[in-house]
Amino acid sequence: MLIFEHSRPGRCNYSQSPTAETRTSNIPQNLMRKKPPMLPEVSEMDAVRHYTRLSQKNFSIDTEFYPLGSCTMKYNPRACNSLAMLPQFLSRHPLAPEDTGQGYLACMYELQEILKDVTGMKSVSLTPMAGAQGELIGVAMIRAYHESRGDRARTEIIIPDAAHGTNPATAVMCGYKVVEISTDKEGDVDMDALKAAVGPQTAGLMLTNPSTLGVFEKNIVEMSRLVHEAGGLLYYDGANLNAILGKVKPGDMGFDVIHMNLHKTFSTPHGGGGPGSAPVGVADRLLPFIPVPVVTIDKGIYRWVTEKEIPQSIGRFSAHMGNSGVLLRAYIYSRLLGAEGMHRIAEFATLNANYLMKELSKAGFEIAYPNRRASHEFIVTLKDLKEKTGITAMDVAKRLIDKGFHAPTTYFPLLVPECLLIEPAETESKETLDSFVLSMKEILEEAYTDPEMLKTAPHTTSLQRLDDVKAARELDLTWKQ
């Protein structure tokens, strides 16, 4: 039932609105709304019940294991939320003077310093509001760099075929042509393809390392040399930073610009699809182009650095300072971890992934890159299973929901057929991984004994499999009375 179906004309929550205004307004009649908007007219209790019930129809980290590859679904510590929601932080206006926000700005400044250190970059801007915006900002800086040198012949961005879809979409938004390069048998970027693609027309290479295939690009130093020698710059997509946090710094691999998804590595909530936050870090060459605002400290006072001090800055990308409440949560998380905790994240995420990969392999699942170490994630391919039984990766994913697990990432990366990209974050225990393996074994058996059970899964949720095709053909995007 929709909230609108609970609605009754004239029902009103008087405790949630000021007393009616008797004063007349000077707003001209033609600018005044004639008919009230169709918003629900429900009691406070109706609304509370309705949305509490809706919440119960969701899977979440607080209730289920999410082995979602490239999404880093780790526990979101409750302290990060409650401390970021202290009343003084919540009530502070973004345009309030800097001296009324020294506590908040201190957190932002220290977060910048922490992120600089763990990534090995020279400067960090906290402004990007999501991974894709971090990418847009990063590639825009690459473009500004080339243009500032009068180098206008660079029209292409090189992107591996395993990359997230946001990479090519971003390059196009920055006015670049995308050159896709292939992956070799071992899951690394095909070095011959890279050599053939690199040239005086190359503006840069966008790379995720470890890649979305769950392996560390072994040739990264050579790749970096090739691109730099051709005059291009290296972009690091930080989607998989969790795998190397505190172990390897992207700056040391030769990257010129990086974005970090705080909603992954730094445990800020996914919130059912945002808000994200994706600070960008830059190496020396891109320092003059960094987006504003950035926080600095002068004689013990924190303040904003604006366009005036960074005249070549590529500008502003949010009305204020990005998703500052998300940044506060990431700051709190990073202080909880501390220097001695950062590398443990990468270590236990990697331990979990390699253990789960081994156990699934023992259980009879085909691993896409069996000769490689898993980074923090790995791929199972069900190509063989599909040929034998007709069961697809989607069927297995949906059946996992019945077993109380969120599905892994399916059909991404696109180059591995019938793939499940599996990432067990460091906050998951061995018992959870073992019970996941047990369920996967049961599902594998069912594929042969009871395939219909998989094809019609899930069965335990309030709804069974939903019709995507109908949704797109018979568009119903708003409720009508």
Next chain:
Amino acid sequence: MPYIPHTKEDVTAMLASIGANSIEDLFDEIPPDLKNGKLKEVPSGLNEMEISRLMSERAETDGHYLSFIGAGAYEHHIPAAVWQITTRGEFYSSYTPYQAEASQGTLQLLYEYQTMMASLTGMDVSNASMYDGASALAEAVLMAVRSHKSSRRVLMPSTIHPVYRKVVSAIVKNQNIEIIEIPYCTECGHILLESLAPFVGQDIAALVIPQPNFFGVLEQVDALTDWAHTNNALAIGVVNPLALAMLTPPGEWGSKGADIAVGEGQPLGIPLSSGGPYFGFMACKQRLVRQIPGRIIGRTTDLNGKPGFVLTLQAREQHIRRSKATSNICTNQGLMVTAATIYMALVGPEGLRRIAEKSHANTMILLEQLEAIKGVKRTFSGSMFYEAAITLPMPVENVLQKLKVQKILGGLDLKEYYPELGQTILVCATETKIPADLVKFTECLNHVLSE
């Protein structure tokens, strides 16, 4: 102190299964000279009690002020239920609803949100939200250019939030789009139809129309929308969603209505929080639905014919279309929209109208009180919603400093954004202000000015 549950026995058993001697062995594919040493700038870890103390101290440092700043972010009462429900783990820690059967809560909520926003803006459809108001406007500009086909020029009034204009140029810069600024009438504080005259007969993709504008002044939206359509351009409305409880929605502007409506969703139950996270909204006419960026939820049925919800029209999006997508945008501001939807359900149409009317009335009362001070006058003659530009008889900076000592944030100095408005502040009084607050502000300002 990371949140890691492994016991020593677990680690031993897991390494044995893998066939590795140590955790470090698992990193043997990484070239050894790439591995970093100790982190120098990261302090050592704190426990929850220690970080709580640190954060409470920092929050105390920031304190509380009686604030009259608006300028795109507004202080409104937020019902207690909004964030208590929004931060339930099932909303807070859930993933993007790609697995529809495991995400019906978020999906249905977003469908309800789309319905509410479409109705509030008077448009046919709404997406599931954008990052913020500024980036939503940039995406609207890109969308207008995509659907217009022949023109890449967009008319942008200087009464649009100055930072929004910066964000738009930063985002569309590399796509060969020309943003042409339209000056405002310095007497009335809004755009005049005459200033569009030079563009009659030219190929223009869109005209952006704010309501209310950055100065809080109301634009002649009907005439501007009709001007756009007569000149074969799209009309993009930039609106305050709360104000729409009182004001004509963009879908009803002029004879045909605006084509796209965007804005900042913060007034709908989102705390100020130093600027974010907020959410941008975007709604449009049905014929533009395939050009809209971002996530969209559709109603469909399951195998048994029961109604349910899924992400739809995904063929527009980057994870499917890659380099040919309508935008690179991937995420929306799910949790913020969760709060906004609960907020709108709790206040309802009557509550929202009262909040808008009270805010408008408070600002008008404040304006009258301030105008009674010698040398203080309203800057613009145009009618206002819940913000007002006020010209002071002396430089603003010093005045605001002195008010701050009294724990009052007396508005925004407009000099930085509009150099021609040398001694002007932009003030705002929402429904959260009681008569005593308005009197206190007036008396303090009077005192400061007569010193």
